[in-house]
Amino acid sequence: DTGVSQDPRHKITKRGQNVTFRCDPISEHNRLYWYRQTLGQGPEFLTYFQNEAQLEKSRLLSDRFSAERPKGSFSTLEIQRTEQGDSAMYLCASPTEAFFGQGTRLTVV
């Protein structure tokens, strides 16, 4: 147990719907990362927070994606107007990538 909790663990949604995922580190570590992993590939970096500031965003993070970390504690990742290509495992890590959460598996049908 890395102490990083992600919710939900699984999400099935219809194409075009919005989804939101949550990540809770065990304590208020200042760094938090989001990665995405599609089937047969390694995780790909999405974004990184230092406290509440989003310091880096990948080009993978299109305008349909938004991430927040209010008050530097938990973080949310929202995908608007989901597409089938968004189907993946979404991973949160804090304070470093040594501590991944269980992930949220998204299936867009």
Add this chain to the structure above:
Amino acid sequence: QKEVEQNSGPLSVPEGAIASLNCTYSDRGSQSFFWYRQYSGKSPELIMSIYSNGDKEDGRFTAQLNKASQYVSLLIRDSQPSDSATYLCAVSLYGNNRLAFGKGNQVVVIP
């Protein structure tokens, strides 16, 4: 050129044998290197980190780093069925606050 490459296909090894995995990377400025184990349907679990040239041993695992040749390897000695998983190589890119991962290598340990 991909940042991190793991090109070997699935690796089948008999129980008790040595499993050997290789990884190459493109960024010469990389300083930190990691191996993760990932069971099917689960998130990656860090098993080894290495920062300087040479070997680093931790139990049945040995990581080897050669910065001049830009490769990292992982040896699993006395392979057990519980070692059956996908192994991911990851590299911390110079000047970046992120890791670049390879696509992983599947290891199957045959009892």
